[in-house]
Amino acid sequence: MQQPVPEAASQRGVMSRFLDSVERVGNRLPDPAMLFLLLMLAVWVLSWALSGVSFQALDPRTGDPIRIVNLLAGESLTAFMANMVSVFLGFAPLGVVLVAMLGLGVAEHTGFINAALRRALSVTPKQLLTPALVAVAVLSHVAVDAGYVLVIPLGGVIFYAAGRHPIAGIAAAFCGVSGGFSATLLVPSSLDPMLATFTQSAAQILDPDLVVNPLNNWIFTTVSSLLIIAIGWFVTDRIVEPRLARMQVDGDTSQLPTMEPLTAAERRGLFWALVAMAIAAVLFALSLMPGTSPWRAAPHLVPDGSHPLLVAAAPVMQSIVALIFVFFLLPGVVYGYVAGTVKTHRDVIAAMTKSMAGMGYYIVIAFFIAQFLAGFNGSGLGTLMAVEGADFLRALGLPMWMTILGLIVMTGIVNLFIGSASAKWALLAPIMVPLMMQLGVSPDLTQAAYRVGDSMTTILTPLMPYFPLIVVFCQRYVKSAGIGTLVSVMIPYSIALSILWTLLLLAFWGFGIPLGIGASYEYAPG
Template sequence: MSQQNAAAEKSSWLNRALNAIEVVGNKLPDPAVLFALLMFVVWGLSWALAGVSFNEVDPRTGAAIQVNNLLAADSLTGFMAKMVNTFVTFPPLGVVLVAMLGLGVAEYTGYINAGLRSILSVTPKMLLTPVLVAVGVLSHMAVDAGYVLVIPLGAVIFYAAGRHPLAGIAAAFAGVSGGFSATILPSSLDPLLSGLTQASARLSSDPAAAELVISPLNNFYFTTASTVLVVIIGWVLTDKFIEPRLKATAVDADAADLPKMDVLKDNERKGLRWATFAMVLSAVLLVVSAMPETSAWRSPVNGELTHSAAPLMQSIVGIIFVFFLIPGVVYGYVSGNAKDHRDIIKGMSKAMSGMGYYIVMAFFCAQFIYAFGQSNLGALLAIKGANWLQEMAFPMGFTLIGIVFLSGFVNLLVGSASAKWALIGAIMVPMLMELGVSPDLTQAAYRVGDSSTNIITPLLPYFPLIVVFCQKYVKSTGIGTLIALMLPYSVAMLILWTAFLLGFWALDIPLGVGASYSYPAVN
């Protein structure tokens, strides 16, 4: 009895702590308003510190660094004059919207839905868990499709296989959200984060940083390899720990009331075959056109395909658009889901209609980053932070661990991945560049921390939806239940994924296309 009381007391303490985090997080303003408020803070600090003398030397001028007063008349008029250009030239804006046009068509016509159902329906029972986790990772290509499709399907196929449906939800949730920064194919998240990284890197006091170009695939090798790690973690924890723990949890719903996983219809199978063939053919044509040494895809500087000046690298977002537009269109017409070109445009329009909030947030984010850069506060913080880190002489491995855990903590309070990275990256990227750490490595550390704690924060926009999915099978499920279910995944990912990144760094395994570990990059 005493052990039960101790366990109950521990559970009660944990629930109180999680409730406190939820209350604090709910009191934070919307990310768009948060950026506006931070811009005002930057303005105020720039005014207060404009007359202060600092000992830190600005490498760009060789003189003591000086904070610029953004409330001066010429600064305010310059800010207003450049407001539109600051917004439309914001690096992540265009790339995300273009990528979403193609993905929107593939999702609207049903190609992504049919593809996921096809993969899960032919999976052997013994491989059900790892394939479900892997499909969760794969669903990132369709942005939020995994939350509304893969997670409920996970419960359905687990229950159909005689397993606990909540274990299926947990495994799918671990892949979709816990493995958010793992990848099999590039997604819209890659150009979004790299665009923010590039904007942050250009806040550096190094004059050369103004021309720095960050590849959208700068973490691709690491995130692709991370897929294997995420699948193994999800597989082992689900089968060896989570599902045995759920044996005592009865399923409330009657079998007749539970949803069934629909079998692909003949028109869907035919559409899937032709659409997948079209995607493969597109990939083959791209490879064939890029192979010749005289290919127009190669860099005019050195003839390499992976050079930042290569049209292939500069076309990643356009390639993502085409690679999902073509199979989406083919599937729509062959399956009958798209009657004419108007349905294709509807798919694009629906994708864009869901990006309204992102566009609003991007506007305020762009203005904040511009103000932060103009004030010189970022350069001052970077130089002071770099000097402090140099004085403390922390091993670089500990510094990377600190970035991971800081990102994971902030994720508990701020839900948007792009909002968090815009806030953290504006300081961490230029600061670590001063210590010789590349923006690519700093971004990779952020992605590990951000992804690992997605599945335990009630502030995740889809978290309440996952609770509803669970309640279809176990009516007593609440937020605390889901957090307790997912906490082992989060802790395991945070520890093992961090060690995985440190292993990449220690062994000097390439992070991604055009990426490096040091700054300036060592060729």
């Protein structure tokens, strides 16, 4: 007589088949750099095919019928070759990422970030261990991907040291680092201005004068961080860890890293680094206070009802990336000299060089993204898709909340196959931002919806670059752990994030709570 298949085993079988399908489809996709090259070629061919077609849709900027430019024409191809370098150098997110990483690279390689994380987690009461870990994981976003290699393995270490299941610690940290990647705990990350530059470029397809504030989602992402911490706390303690109780820890724990207390040199370095950071913050705050502060926007650039420090034209807003650079470079250097990890200025330069060496792959991707966006925007295809798409959605007559929900779901699906937040938004922004503007939705709200969808499924896809590394972290404690193990652990987080984070955005929109600085919910076509 055939034994009935336990429900949990049956669910694992369905989940495994689904993951196998996702992995097969994802493995057939080309590398992101090659993907954008192929998309650029597709835009060229499509522009050639549509260049002779007369469209009734009107360009909202000029009022004239939309005309598609043939990118395969001789003058277009020669312009492409002549402008290739300037297009690449003018790709705004490239400078944003590289400048921010110069400062963050020093803070990481001198040991400042590592020491700060270890100190913060070592003084946390056991009953608050989970929310503190998730909070630190969310805060690690200021260092871009540093959380993957620093916070997530430390999550396993501190949970194991506290007598709890180490994979639960890894899962909680993974939830904060990746599941809440678009959340920011008060401190803006380099992701904020990077996404804003894509959003602004896409919005300017329809409105060349529109400027997006780099902190346009800051209030929403800060409140979101509190939601991420609450989700991580509840799901870890009430759902994930009880289910992991049956999973035996059989790794060679004698060889595992330990949550070692800071040495005397590290404590001195951390103290003086934080002092330097605090002094810099106070001096910066004092420089903002005078009415004549050069950080303020000129009076004629400040709309009625706005603060001269908070408008996009304010030098302080245009200096967000530079401030991230300085506020991590300074404590990183001070920590290095006091703790002894830096001997001369050459060590600081070497740290910057090492951080730039790790950005080589991003630079390659950025080159192809820049060329694709230049062709896509210059061809007129983005304007055509936005106008026709908006007309289609208007004809459907869907409530706006359903349109926002659809954007979140679509982003979450794309997220299963393209792990890079900047690569996805580079692909989606030129289509979605102008389309939503035609429906009266501001670029700020569209970007916020993207950020929700971008985070909620990252923790489930084996195609995310750091996913295999996290499986290795799990195998340090449980030898049999694999992709299925990690995915099954992270599914409750993904479900909770998908539902509650979407509801939070809809609540912001429904009650008119500001999304960020200089942000709006509606766009009125000129």
